[in-house]
Amino acid sequence: MHKLDDARHVDIRPIRPSDLDALRAFFAALSHAARRLRFHSSLNELPEQVLRRFTMVDHRAHVALIAEIHCTAMDQPTTLVAEARYIRCAESETAEFALVVADNWRRLGLGTSLTRVLAQHARATGVRRLCGDVLEDNKAMRGFAHSLGARLSRGIRCAQTVRLSLEV
DSSP states (O other), X not given: OEEOTTSOEEEEEEOOGGGHHHHHHHHHHSOHHHHHHHHSSOOSXXXXXXXXXXXXXXXXXXXXXXXXXXXXXXXXXXXXXXXEEEEEOTTSSEEEEEEEEOGGGXXXXXXXXXXXXXXXXXXXXXXXXXXXXXXTTOHHHHHHHHHHTOEEEEOSSOTTEEEEEXXX
16 A cells, blocks of 8 residues: 555556556546547547557566555546556666556656556566656656666657666
8 A cells, every 4th residue: 555645545566468448448537638649649548459558468578567446436447547567678778668557646756656666576586777858848757767876868769768777
């Protein structure tokens, strides 16, 4: 259980295949802008095969964590409020990293908590660096990366991106 800056609590745990519907609902509930910043393109919904791949992780080379809140009603499903993952680059100590926090759960320390737990897992499995491309206009993520001590450099794949590199 992780306490956020506004005193709410979330559980951070590894994703499971049974989280498919909750993950679908999470991505669908994100604002159009949040989906664009996360996926670097305008998506109305994620393709089913992507959602399935996102829940079928091996917890070593492909690790995904979710933050969830529990509804008080017993028959209500769990609600996801954030998701972070890394996919290890083959034969490397580096992994590609991604993070998204639900629009109304930002600036509460959730992204920081989730990234720290993910970094601890990465370190334990031999990953030494988390990297990711951030859209240049994503000022919030650039500030977040800076607050974690990540280095930012010119994107190598696209002129509109900045490359984030975080030593873990």
